Amino acid sequence: MTKQYKTLGEFIIENQDSFKYSSGELSRLLNGLRLAAKVVNHEVNKAGLVDILGEAGDQNIQGENQQKLDVLANEKFIQTLKKREIVCGIASEEEDDFISINSFDNQHQNKYVVLIDPLDGSSNIDVNVSVGTIFSIYRRVTPVGTPVTIEDFLQPGVNQIAAGYIIYGTSTMLVYTTGDGVNGFTLNPALGTFYLSHPNMSFPENGNIYSVNEGNYVHFPQGVKDYIKYCQKEEDDRPYTSRYIGSLVSDFHRNMIKGGIYMYPKSSVASEGKLRLLYECNPMAFIAEQANGLASDGKNRIMEVKPTELHQRVPFFCGSRNMVEKAEEFMKNANA
Ligand SMILES: O=P(O)(O)OC[C@H]1O[C@](O)(COP(=O)(O)O)[C@@H](O)[C@@H]1O
Numbered sequence: 001m002t003k004q005y006k007t008l009g010e011f012i013i014e015n016q017d018s019f020k021y022s023s024g025e026l027s028r029l030l031n032g033l034r035l036a037a038k039v040v041n042h043e044v045n046k047a048g049l050v051d052i053l054g055e056a057g058d059q060n061i062q063g064e065n066q067q068k069l070d071v072l073a074n075e076k077f078i079q080t081l082k083k084r085e086i087v088c089g090i091a092s093e094e095e096d097d098f099i100s101i102n103s104f105d106n107q108h109q110n111k112y113v114v115l116i117d118p119l120d121g122s123s124n125i126d127v128n129v130s131v132g133t134i135f136s137i138y139r140r141v142t143p144v145g146t147p148v149t150i151e152d153f154l155q156p157g158v159n160q161i162a163a164g165y166i167i168y169g170t171s172t173m174l175v176y177t178t179g180d181g182v183n184g185f186t187l188n189p190a191l192g193t194f195y196l197s198h199p200n201m202s203f204p205e206n207g208n209i210y211s212v213n214e215g216n217y218v219h220f221p222q223g224v225k226d227y228i229k230y231c232q233k234e235e236d237d238r239p240y241t242s243r244y245i246g247s248l249v250s251d252f253h254r255n256m257i258k259g260g261i262y263m264y265p266k267s268s269v270a271s272e273g274k275l276r277l278l279y280e281c282n283p284m285a286f287i288a289e290q291a292n293g294l295a296s297d298g299k300n301r302i303m304e305v306k307p308t309e310l311h312q313r314v315p316f317f318c319g320s321r322n323m324v325e326k327a328e329e330f331m332k333n334a335n336a
């Protein structure tokens, strides 16, 4: 490796002071996520050779059949975060309820809650298509010294202090923000180290990629149908290109680099869409906004939605600023 890249560890330390609560705790938390990411990456890379493909045999609270890798990734991230002596609670797509974690002195001294989607893009695990992990971090709102409560998790996205994702793709990357821009780090598997390969990531204001499961077209609201027709129309810089991997992290990552919009609208078969506000939409919205993009439910800023339930779903429109605004315009016009 001729060009000298900064390591993730160095970057975390160097940028510690730009963080509001800079006491080294967030650095330790991010380092915990970095460690768990490497463990899960190792398992994902050899998934076909060991017995971790296929279904685990149980369903999660959303009624989805858990994949073995969903369960494994969930265990690895929870185990690693529990040991960090910083986290007072974890919520996960694969856990019915939040997990309360006491500090080693049993005095509930830990200050951060973490919400995770341990394995994003589960339908792609068995077919060797890129998948990811998504995380969102908040400072607790209940007093230190008391057990964590649901209140600490049901915070609006604007309260996030950090968010990010890991993408297990052609290369493995960790992309995150602490509210001071978005940076991407690529894992050098030979050295087991993440390096700063994508500094200051940013969505192009315009793009020519739209990502939506068009198989649901008949069920979409009129405004969404109109916007998809607009994307497909031969006019100006259109038709746009349709790209849909079926892993939110991967579709988002591509669109952030190339310019594009990802949509998972509500529909006649899914009244609030599919994606979960707390551990999919809020963290991706924080990253999108920090990367000059936008994220809404078709009308409202995702990060201002007041959560009411741990696993609630919201319609999601996210990506290049001008494309999200255009989609919102079509929905407004169609009174969708
Ligand atoms: O197959 P569909 O309905 O298009 O849904 C695909 C979407 O669902 C998800 O797989 C949901 O995430 P999980 O895999 O974590 O449940 C997203 O990653 C993806 O964008």
Ligand SMILES: [Mg+2]
Pocket (backbone or CB within 6 Å): 117, 119, 120, 121, 248, 280
């Ligand atoms: Mg997901």
Ligand SMILES: [Mg+2]
Pocket (backbone or CB within 6 Å): 070, 093, 117, 118, 119, 120, 121, 122
């Ligand atoms: Mg998942």
